[in-house]
Amino acid sequence: MLEVVGLSKAFGGLVAVGGVDLSVPQGALFGIIGPNGSGKTTLFNMLTGFLEPSSGEIRFEGLNVRGLSPEHIVRAGIARTFQVVRFHKESTVRETVWAAQSLHLGLGGLFRGIGSPSQKDLAGEVDRILEKTWLKPHADRLARELPFGLVRQLEIARALATRPKILLMDEPASGMNPSETHQLTEDLRRLREDGLTVVLIEHDIEMVMGLCDRIAVLNFGRKIAEGTADQVKNDPDVIAAYLGTKKKRAHA
Ligand SMILES: Nc1ncnc2c1ncn2[C@@H]1O[C@H](COP(=O)(O)OP(=O)(O)O)[C@@H](O)[C@H]1O
Ligand SMILES: [Mg+2]
Structure with missing residues (x-):
């Protein structure tokens, strides 16, 4: 339903998103995780027309939507929530x-x-x-x-x-208490049952792991892993990325 190929965004010398490929099938509950500053929000900003990509392609239901205004993207069926x-x-x-x-x-x-x-x-x-x-x-x-x-x-x-046909959510559980987060999890399951495709950026790893059928992991703007919760959880690169978040960010 949503196909992203080689999507990149540089801010001056900083590569915020570098060559990301994603394929989100219709009906999926797709998670995107990654340490702070790994490019998650920048990725959403490109998908929703708020930022012009430096390079790469975005297709929604087979149509090229790169370069469309946010309003046109909403009308194409892509909605988002903001962090x-x-x-x-x-x-x-x-x-x-x-x-x-x-x-x-x-x-x-x-x-x-x-x-x-x-x-x-x-x-x-x-x-x-x-x-x-x-x-x-x-x-x-x-x-x-x-x-x-x-x-x-x-x-x-x-x-x-x-x-929307697809809903992109940027850290919807941030600042929520555990019972609100639980309610949100149930709501997302129900929306998906109603036929909505959801892409979820979330800081709450537990929530993403329990909810999403597929998860992509970003680190320093690159996709370092993708798979089921179990696959991602046990990936050595993912473990290293999360343990290494206190290291200084490398500038490209
Ligand atoms: N408008 C911008 N101008 C310059 N740098 C930006 C801008 N937006 C984001 N960045 C930088 O790009 C990187 C990725 O940011 P962001 O996409 O917000 O990460 P995340 O959402 O994963 O925390 C960070 O280093 C951030 O400082
Ligand atoms: Mg963010």
Whole structure:
């Protein structure tokens, strides 16, 4: 579904991502791990049109999406959540999800072929997403008044509102307590059962190992391993990368 070939990004002399190949099949729950600064967020930024790659290819459902704007990539069916969450602080939870849905509906989205959905259908869809993400009781609160765990939920709701085929999540469990992390794990399983393909960057290795069917490991911008949780866990290069994270970062 998502094919990445030789994807690279250099910032001046620093190779943040170097020649990464990835192949994410439809329906997968695919994990990406790696020490801090290993290029995970930069990779997502390229996949979602926020950063222009230095080289390499990105194909989604066989189409070249490299060079498309973030809005066009969202409309192609790729949604993301951010490591650092930002909302329009004066909007309510419901308005935030509604606005994200409008992005999907803009220029040739749902209106093409299916016909215009009624306001009632659209409101129903927003409600359905709020329920799925446990936000229904908080729908009329201001986004800025939400406690941290619910902010993360709203970030997911906003991504789902764009009707993605694939959801890229950047450390969704960061800052969550164990029970919130557990809930998130269950939610991700359910989204996948509903047919969504998920790519998960996560610091919480336990969570990734328990959840993902395939895991790629980045270190200094390069993919050093890929496989099942068991394969990755026992890979000597992966063990060395995690033990060696205190070493100074080599600049290319
Ligand atoms: N916009 C940028 N300009 C310069 N360097 C950057 C930029 N974004 C990321 N980097 C550098 O690229 C490397 C990879 O960063 P990042 O992708 O954020 O890593 P991760 O998400 O794995 O922690 C780091 O060394 C980081 O400092
Ligand atoms: Mg990051």
